[in-house]
Amino acid sequence: MTAVPRDLDEYLAANDERIRRELFDLLAIPSVSARSEHDADTRRTAEWVAKSLRSAGLTAAVHETAGHPVVVGEYRGAPDGAPTVLVYGHYDVQPAEPLDLWTSPPFAPTIRDGRIYARGSVDDKGQLFLHLKALEAHLAVRGRLPVNVIVLAEGEEETGSEHLTPFIEAHAELLRCDAVVISDSAMFAPGLPSVLSSLRGLAYFQIDVRGPAQDLHSGSYGGAVVNPAMALARILATMHDADGRVAIAGFYDAVREWPAHVREQMHGLPFEDEAFREETGAVALGGERGYTVLERLWTRPTCEVNGLLSGYTGEGAKTVLPARAMAKVSCRLVPDQAPAEIERLMHEHVHRVAPEGVQVEVTHLHGGRPWRAELDGPLFDAARRALAAAFGREPVITGEGGSIPVVGDFERVLGAPVLLMGFGLPGENAHAPDEWISVDNFTKGMRAAAMLLEELGKGESH
Numbered sequence: 254m255t256a257v258p259r260d261l262d263e264y265l266a267a268n269d270e271r272i273r274r275e276l277f278d279l280l281a282i283p284s285v286s287a288r289s290e291h292d293a294d295t296r297r298t299a300e301w302v303a304k305s306l307r308s309a310g311l312t313a314a315v316h317e318t319a320g321h322p323v324v325v326g327e328y329r330g331a332p333d334g335a336p337t338v339l340v341y342g343h344y345d346v347q348p349a350e351p352l353d354l355w356t357s358p359p360f361a362p363t364i365r366d367g368r369i370y371a372r373g374s375v376d377d378k379g380q381l382f383l384h385l386k387a388l389e390a391h392l393a394v395r396g397r398l399p400v401n402v403i404v405l406a407e408g409e410e411e412t413g414s415e416h417l418t419p420f421i422e423a424h425a426e427l428l429r430c431d432a433v434v435i436s437d438s439a440m441f442a443p444g445l446p447s448v449l450s451s452l453r454g455l456a457y458f459q460i461d462v463r464g465p466a467q468d469l470h471s472g473s474y475g476g477a478v479v480n481p482a483m484a485l486a487r488i489l490a491t492m493h494d495a496d497g498r499v500a501i502a503g504f505y506d507a508v509r510e511w512p513a514h515v516r517e518q519m520h521g522l523p524f525e526d527e528a529f530r531e532e533t534g535a536v537a538l539g540g541e542r543g544y545t546v547l548e549r550l551w552t553r554p555t556c557e558v559n560g561l562l563s564g565y566t567g568e569g570a571k572t573v574l575p576a577r578a579m580a581k582v583s584c585r586l587v588p589d590q591a592p593a594e595i596e597r598l599m600h601e602h603v604h605r606v607a608p609e610g611v612q613v614e615v616t617h618l619h620g621g622r623p624w625r626a627e628l629d630g631p632l633f634d635a636a637r638r639a640l641a642a643a644f645g646r647e648p649v650i651t652g653e654g655g656s657i658p659v660v661g662d663f664e665r666v667l668g669a670p671v672l673l674m675g676f677g678l679p680g681e682n683a684h685a686p687d688e689w690i691s692v693d694n695f696t697k698g699m700r701a702a703a704m705l706l707e708e709l710g711k712g713e714s715h
């Protein structure tokens with residue numbers, strides 16, 4: 254097993270403290286893309302990333318979109334014939350609420366027990382930043398990069414990457430590359446570097462149910478007026494059958510069988526249901542009958558309520574018949590389910606099962622395609638060597654239940670293979686209070702990223 258080159262390793266070690274300080278500066282900016290009150294912070298983060306790229310020795314531009322800006326960094330000085338690698342990450346983060354459940358404030362990064370705690374530490378600022386430092390190390394130590402590099406950092410991943418796909422389509426020439434590298438996922442277990450072979454897609458809706466013109470006295474009117482909260486509960490209750498399958502007509506029509514060799518890989522991974530249950534704190538696991546937990550998470554589509562709102566939810570009791578009820582519902586998708594088609598089926602289903610006496614509306618929120626790839630070829634060989642050098646063991650191939658909407662677009666628009674090598678860990682609390690990244694994974698991640706550039710520049714890969 255080859256090691257991470259000494260000069261790069263030593264540079265990263267010698268600059269460890271400054272790198273940590275910079276990371277903390279980045280994590281301190283509340284770039285919450287979903288909240289307009291943070292628009293200025295989100296923009297400031299884009300500028301921060303651009304500046305960091307420039308100080309590493311790349312050129313960088315902040316491109317306006319109809320939403321949050323896209324940052325593009327470039328280095329075009331590689332030797333003739335060297336490939337071009339696009340590194341993608343997102344500088345936006347999820348809202349930090351509920352704030353009172355954080356041990357230390359979300360935007361005041363802190364190290365405890367070998368972990369860096371902050372919103373965005375693992376998803377995805379920390380993982381984007383480690384690539385910037387790998388680029389910096391190469392340029393500082395050797396004065397050049399072994400490959401041409403494009404860094405694409407977006408600020409809307411956590412809200413659905415709505416403006417990124419059109420951006421990529423409009424700038425396909427600028428973004429033309431031979432490979433895409435993304436660190437925005439987790440390793441399967443501590444010490445076990447992982448390469449993703451699949452992501453689920455997403456189709457996200459809001460269901461609104463309207464009844465009376467305003468809230469009513471539940472004694473004076475209840476029993477004679479259809480209750481929107483009950484109507485919504487009925488609608489939601491039709492979405493699964495007794496076996497935990499999604500009961501929307503046509504929902505599984507486009508679902509493809511998972512290849513046998515991928516299933517085999519999956520069953521070889523060290524996984525215990527009970528440990529997984531414990532991680533969640535749930536009293537029992539559940540899901541579609543006939544599938545293992547990992548199959549349910551990675552290979553099967555779902556339909557889940559993400560939020561519910563209706564009537565009186567404050568202290569004590571208020572006798573009221575609510576005027577409206579609302580649910581946020583999302584479906585995770587697998588190949589070849591298409592978000593637009595699932596949206597059509599959901600629309601049909603909800604209107605078919607809606608009780609009389611209420612008005613029902615299904616609104617599109619966002620969508621992204623599922624992705625699955627065969628991991629072969631020079632990009633994955635390079636990744637295997639880079640991860641082995643940094644972590645001291647070969648990576649495993651895993652799947653993922655989450656979504657990164659733009660991954661399919663990279664393949665479709667740029668025609669380049671995508672490598673997903675993430676440095677998070679189970680229990681990292683992404684999207685939740687007390688999000689963290691392991692210090693050890695962060696430092697090894699930088700080395701793996703540096704080594705990957707080295708490997709991709711060696712030539713077998715182009």
Ligand code: BES
Binds near residue numbers: 438455621656
């Ligand atoms: N980094 C995650 C995707 C992810 C989640 C990778 C879990 C590996 C494990 C990404 O930032 C994310 O949260 N994506 C959203 C999608 C989006 C459209 C809001 C998701 O999966 O909910």
Ligand code: MN
Binds near residue numbers: 377
């Ligand atoms: Mn992410």
Ligand code: MN
Binds near residue numbers: 347376
């Ligand atoms: Mn996320």
